Amino acid sequence: MRPEAEPAQMNAATVQLWLAYPGDLIEDGVAQACEAALGEEERARAARFRFERGRREYLATQALARAALSHNHPLPPEAWSFRTNAYGKPAAEPDCGLRFNLSNCAGLVVCLTARGAEVGVDVEAGARGQEIIGLAPRVFSRREREQLEVLPGAERADRALSLWTLKEAYIKARGMGLNLPLGKFSFLFEGAEGIRLEIDPELEDEAERWRFFLLDHAGHRIAGVVESAEHSPSRAASAASDADRMERPALEIWEARPPLGRALRLPSAGERWFPRG
Numbered sequence: 001m002r003p004e005a006e007p008a009q010m011n012a013a014t015v016q017l018w019l020a021y022p023g024d025l026i027e028d029g030v031a032q033a034c035e036a037a038l039g040e041e042e043r044a045r046a047a048r049f050r051f052e053r054g055r056r057e058y059l060a061t062q063a064l065a066r067a068a069l070s071h072n073h074p075l076p077p078e079a080w081s082f083r084t085n086a087y088g089k090p091a092a093e094p095d096c097g098l099r100f101n102l103s104n105c106a107g108l109v110v111c112l113t114a115r116g117a118e119v120g121v122d123v124e125a126g127a128r129g130q131e132i133i134g135l136a137p138r139v140f141s142r143r144e145r146e147q148l149e150v151l152p153g154a155e156r157a158d159r160a161l162s163l164w165t166l167k168e169a170y171i172k173a174r175g176m177g178l179n180l181p182l183g184k185f186s187f188l189f190e191g192a193e194g195i196r197l198e199i200d201p202e203l204e205d206e207a208e209r210w211r212f213f214l215l216d217h218a219g220h221r222i223a224g225v226v227e228s229a230e231h232s233p234s235r236a237a238s239a240a241s242d243a244d245r246m247e248r249p250a251l252e253i254w255e256a257r258p259p260l261g262r263a264l265r266l267p268s269a270g271e272r273w274f275p276r277g
């Protein structure tokens, strides 16, 4: 199916997943265009990368965030600036209600964007599952490991990849990164809900606050975690209708090639939302 071009800005019931490819920056002038849109601090950071590949990944990610924000608010990509919270989570300035989160790896960079709701996102190469199994004792909770260990080989690697991306997306949605103890919350695969989030009271959060999705694209797994409308007052208030307040947001997928070039909306990529409810 051919992707379609669509100019509309997102409403409160929608989240957008933006995709870009660091490889596109190899073409003449593309990396320079990305760099030209950045602020002074980001440009200085780009200059510190020792390897061109890392620099391209960083430029693609920063440019994509600007493209995604400008798609939804009438400011040019170079007009945005960013502040970070105490743990490093970036937020856009001026604050026009848009929230976003970024993740990057060598082949694909992603930006998850919502209006008024906190979001977290992670992307990992699909081939990393086996390697992640080796890290399980350090990064997964006891209950996650119990569920992982009984799975046969290929299924176990696939589960490890899902767990890793979901956990990473959750700690990023919370904005605290690795300051949240990874063993104190679990993504449990069971029952009608498909995947259920369970959080130790010590973390002062409610599982009902979050909706999450998994999606495979171009050999990568992507997980997104989105605050539900009832728990994000600004989003609930700006929702135009009951449909806009619905439990599970609609996911739009946008591909920007190159990152500051024409954005195309892709057809649904088979994302799975949880809890199923």
Ligand SMILES: CC(C)(COP(=O)(O)OP(=O)(O)OC[C@H]1O[C@@H](n2cnc3c(N)ncnc32)[C@H](O)[C@@H]1OP(=O)(O)O)[C@@H](O)C(=O)NCCC(=O)NCCS
Pocket (backbone or CB within 6 Å): 058, 061, 087, 088, 089, 090, 101, 102, 103, 104, 105, 121, 122, 123, 139, 140, 163, 164, 165, 167, 168, 171, 172, 173, 174, 175, 176, 177, 178, 182
């Ligand atoms: C820093 C961290 C938030 C993400 O790091 P990462 O996996 O290396 O990188 P990602 O590409 O997914 O995300 C990086 C982006 O997240 C954003 N970010 C940084 N701190 C953040 C925070 N506290 N909350 C949310 N987002 C944050 C930034 O935009 C950052 O981009 P930048 O590095 O270009 O500035 C943190 O989770 C981390 O260090 N993870 C290490 C991996 C790990 O052990 N994961 C366990 C999973 S079970």
